[in-house]
Amino acid sequence: MPGERDEGIILTFDDGEENIYRHALPILREFGVRAVVFLIVGYIGEKNTWDISLTGRRVAHLDWNQIHQLKKGGMEIGSHGMTHRNLARLSTAELEYELNGSKAIIEKELGTIRCISYPFNRINPAVRRMAARAGYRYGFGGNGDDDLTLKKEAIYITDTRASLAIKVTEKPPVAYGYYRTQQKVINFFTLATMIARRRSDIVLKGQKIKEAS
Numbered sequence: 601m602p603g604e605r606d607e608g609i610i611l612t613f614d615d616g617e618e619n620i621y622r623h624a625l626p627i628l629r630e631f632g633v634r635a636v637v638f639l640i641v642g643y644i645g646e647k648n649t650w651d652i653s654l655t656g657r658r659v660a661h662l663d664w665n666q667i668h669q670l671k672k673g674g675m676e677i678g679s680h681g682m683t684h685r686n687l688a689r690l691s692t693a694e695l696e697y698e699l700n701g702s703k704a705i706i707e708k709e710l711g712t713i714r715c716i717s718y719p720f721n722r723i724n725p726a727v728r729r730m731a732a733r734a735g736y737r738y739g740f741g742g743n744g745d746d747d748l749t750l751k752k753e754a755i756y757i758t759d760t761r762a763s764l765a766i767k768v769t770e771k772p773p774v775a776y777g778y779y780r781t782q783q784k785v786i787n788f789f790t791l792a793t794m795i796a797r798r799r800s801d802i803v804l805k806g807q808k809i810k811e812a813s
């Protein structure tokens with residue numbers, strides 16, 4: 601977990617999809633591994649509403665009961681914003697909604713959280729500043745300059761055992777900057793979802809919004 605050890609790997613899961621509970625949690629528990637799970641707070645408990653994939657499959661999201669189970673199972677819960685928007689493009693009011701609003705909702709259920717994962721890995725100095733002000737201790741996504749801009753190494757469904765080994769064992773670049781712990785962040789998400797989200801228009805909760813690349 602962030603800051604726990606001098607060295608190691610931090611496993612993270614973005615988007616709070618239900619499959620984390622169904623597929624990842626049993627395996628993580630079997631091997632005694634913990635991870636940080638990032639919720640899109642506006643979609644907690646939502647079924648078949650917003651996500652799209654190449655197969656047309658729609659993705660269900662974790663509900664509070666499952667999130668509590670994840671926490672009990674040793675996982676750390678963090679925010680992935682309210683609505684999965686590119687934070688670098690938002691106004692101050694919108695940023696507050698995404699950063700402070702999502703944090704407040706999670707904390708009402710689970711108590712204090714420390715971590716945020718920036719959607720699309722998009723961050724700028726204003727986002728970093730607002731995240732710090734909102735009370736986040738660790739921010740996932742960015743250049744690795746400090747604890748609020750931790751660089752992630754993405755794992756895709758297309759990764760092989762060999763490519764995974766390289767990603768896990770290669771030395772973090774000097775610019776990593778996570779000086780206190782030198783931990784490496786490994787982030788899981790599906791290639792299909794990633795590509796789908798690159799489409800210029802994503803239908804989100806019935807309303808069309810513009811997304812960055």
Ligand SMILES: [Zn+2]
Pocket residue numbers: 614615680684719720
């Ligand atoms: Zn995401």
